[in-house]
Amino acid sequence: MVTTTAELAEDEDGRARFDALIAADQRIEPRDWMPDKYRRTLVRQISQHAHSEIIGMQPEANWITRAPSLKRKAILMAKVQDEAGHGLYLYAAAQTLGISREEMTAQLIEGRARYSSIFNYHTPTWADMGAIGWLVDGAAICNQVPLCRASYGPYGRAMVRICKEESFHQRQGFEILYELSHGTPEQKQMAQDAVDRWYWPSLMMFGPSDDASPNSAQSMAWNIKRFSNDELRQRFVGMCVPQFEALGLECPDKDLRYDEETGTWITGEIDWDEFAAVLDGRGPANAARLRHRREAHDDGAWVREAAAEYARKQHDSERVAV
Amino acid sequence: MSEHSGAHGDVSVDELTLAEELLGSGTTATPPVAEYAMRLGDDALILSQQLGGWISRAPELEEDLALGNIALDLIGHARALLRYAGTASDRSEDDLAFWRDEPEFRSCWLVEQPNGHFGDTIARQFLFSAYQVELYQALATSTDPSLGAIAGKAEREVAYHLDHAAQWMLRLAGGTEESRGRITVSLGDLYPYVDELFEDDELTDRLAGVAPRPSSLRAGFDRTVASVLAEADLETPAVKPARGDGRRGGHTASMGYLLAEMQWLARRHPGATW
Ligand SMILES: [Fe+2]
Ligand SMILES: [Fe+2]
Numbered sequence: 001m002v003t004t005t006a007e008l009a010e011d012e013d014g015r016a017r018f019d020a021l022i023a024a025d026q027r028i029e030p031r032d033w034m035p036d037k038y039r040r041t042l043v044r045q046i047s048q049h050a051h052s053e054i055i056g057m058q059p060e061a062n063w064i065t066r067a068p069s070l071k072r073k074a075i076l077m078a079k080v081q082d083e084a085g086h087g088l089y090l091y092a093a094a095q096t097l098g099i100s101r102e103e104m105t106a107q108l109i110e111g112r113a114r115y116s117s118i119f120n121y122h123t124p125t126w127a128d129m130g131a132i133g134w135l136v137d138g139a140a141i142c143n144q145v146p147l148c149r150a151s152y153g154p155y156g157r158a159m160v161r162i163c164k165e166e167s168f169h170q171r172q173g174f175e176i177l178y179e180l181s182h183g184t185p186e187q188k189q190m191a192q193d194a195v196d197r198w199y200w201p202s203l204m205m206f207g208p209s210d211d212a213s214p215n216s217a218q219s220m221a222w223n224i225k226r227f228s229n230d231e232l233r234q235r236f237v238g239m240c241v242p243q244f245e246a247l248g249l250e251c252p253d254k255d256l257r258y259d260e261e262t263g264t265w266i267t268g269e270i271d272w273d274e275f276a277a278v279l280d281g282r283g284p285a286n287a288a289r290l291r292h293r294r295e296a297h298d299d300g301a302w303v304r305e306a307a308a309e310y311a312r313k314q315h316d317s318e319r320v321a322v
Numbered sequence: 323m324s325e326h327s328g329a330h331g332d333v334s335v336d337e338l339t340l341a342e343e344l345l346g347s348g349t350t351a352t353p354p355v356a357e358y359a360m361r362l363g364d365d366a367l368i369l370s371q372q373l374g375g376w377i378s379r380a381p382e383l384e385e386d387l388a389l390g391n392i393a394l395d396l397i398g399h400a401r402a403l404l405r406y407a408g409t410a411s412d413r414s415e416d417d418l419a420f421w422r423d424e425p426e427f428r429s430c431w432l433v434e435q436p437n438g439h440f441g442d443t444i445a446r447q448f449l450f451s452a453y454q455v456e457l458y459q460a461l462a463t464s465t466d467p468s469l470g471a472i473a474g475k476a477e478r479e480v481a482y483h484l485d486h487a488a489q490w491m492l493r494l495a496g497g498t499e500e501s502r503g504r505i506t507v508s509l510g511d512l513y514p515y516v517d518e519l520f521e522d523d524e525l526t527d528r529l530a531g532v533a534p535r536p537s538s539l540r541a542g543f544d545r546t547v548a549s550v551l552a553e554a555d556l557e558t559p560a561v562k563p564a565r566g567d568g569r570r571g572g573h574t575a576s577m578g579y580l581l582a583e584m585q586w587l588a589r590r591h592p593g594a595t596w
Binding site: 064072077084091176180183187292296302305 | 375379381384386390393394397400415419439440441492494496497500504583587593596
């Protein structure tokens with residue numbers, strides 16, 4: 001591509017405005033000039049986030065038809081449906097950066113896109129519904145509340161809507177676990193087992209330690225990211241400790257301790273090899289998640305084609321009528 | 323679809339706690355009213371259970387949301403109706419949903435027909451919602467205040483369900499050759515279960531004033547269906563009605579699987595709360 005001097009001058013103006021907006025902690029909007037890398041970073045992050053919401057429906061949708069009471073069934077349906085809504089808001093936010101939903105869907109289905117590794121674990125019992133709500137949605141809240149102030153306007157605004165619902169998600173998860181841990185011995189064991197399964201993976205949701213996280217520094221400079229991975233993980237652990245007590249469940253991290261001097265929680269060793277393996281596609285459910293999404297997409301192809309064809313015919317006949 | 327997502331897309335947990343007037347609070351249903359409420363409640367419960375199976379599997383995200391909304395509305399109706407039905411025998415909504423055996427369920431055969439593909443689900447929904455619109459409109463003026471309140475709230479919601487399904491009937495019938503072929507077959511497969519919805523029996527005869535006679539709802543249903551099918555350029559299927567037996571506890575082969583899945587966990591833990 002040939003770049004003219006006029007375009008270069010425009011770029012320079014745009015860059016100056018962009019830098020000023022970031023320095024003043026103001027929002028960047030879709031029509032504003034932005035560096036290519038900023039755009040690419042956001043497209044990657046927002047679409048991964050959208051995919052996570054969509055793939056994240058599966059482990060819980062799995063229990064809708066088996067929920068043990070009508071109230072729980074209703075709440076779980078509402079929760080999983082919220083996640084579909086989150087996916088939609090986020091795809092819409094990414095679309096403002098010039099990528100289409102079809103392209104993002106294709107990236108996901110063809111295994112070219114990432115989504116949160118946490119959803120590559122299975123949900124063998126009802127208590128997993130509690131553990132996911134409490135720990136996974138809880139960790140998501142810690143990660144996402146600061147994103148409400150992300151410099152890119154449509155992303156920040158989508159996150160405001162999403163965060164409101166996430167706190168309900170966490171609460172219903174906590175309630176599920178509370179009922180179980182105060183129920184029969186079998187129910188309590190079910191709750192402990194589920195928490196044992198999800199606790200460490202939820203700590204991994206914050207990503208590797210700051211020194212091992214390559215994109216963090218740039219994202220912080222651009223006001224996309226506000227706190228480091230370790231800071232957020234800290235905050236999450238601090239939230240969980242008293243809640244473990246309220247639940248009467250044991251924290252699987254036997255080495256967890258509070259450091260009086262720094263006022264921080266020191267966690268035991270996180271198994272980053274496991275994290276890397278799941279991220280690399282070798283988790284227990286990676287293959288199942290992609291297959292489920294692809295099958296839903298393929299099974300629905302004839303429906304989407306019908307809707308598109310119908311809309312086209314309607315459009316044509318309207319034009320004739322005018 | 324999209325114009326409804328604003329009204330229906332933001333379900334919060336607070337809306338899921340049943341409104342006071344729907345709890346049948348204080349009132350105990352008489353045995354015949356309880357039996358009637360159970361029929362309606364079971365219809366809503368079984369269809370909600372089926373639609374819940376679509377969530378995460380729909381042809382597009384918007385439909386995960388829409389089918390989820392319909393399932394949520396229906397489970398809301400089911401809870402209110404079963405709770406009221408249970409007052410006659412001191413049983414909770416969960417006692418009725420999870421601890422009755424198949425012959426005790428009073429749901430019609432249409433709602434227990436398998437999800438099949440999206441067209442099957444839409445055809446089932448279209449026929450059933452067209453019936454429910456007539457039903458709840460008439461029931462809203464019931465002399466039984468609890469049934470009247472439940473119907474009054476459900477009336478608006480089932481009108482949305484019907485609209486959603488009718489839109490898809492038009493899209494599928496007027497879309498591609500494949501979709502037209504499929505929805506034609508779906509409609510023919512499900513139409514035999516329509517007659518059961520409009521059968522009067524001893525119970526509905528006894529409940530004059532409390533509940534509309536099912537046969538009195540048929541004309542409105544036929545008008546709705548005929549107008550949508552005319553717009554979709556589809557024929558009313560010329561199929562023989564199945565001798566549905568759901569109101570007396572007889573069910574088709576798919577019901578056993580559906581209940582096994584729905585009740586399994588609750589039944590493994592007798593006496594537990596969740
Ligand atoms: Fe979410
Ligand atoms: Fe969530």
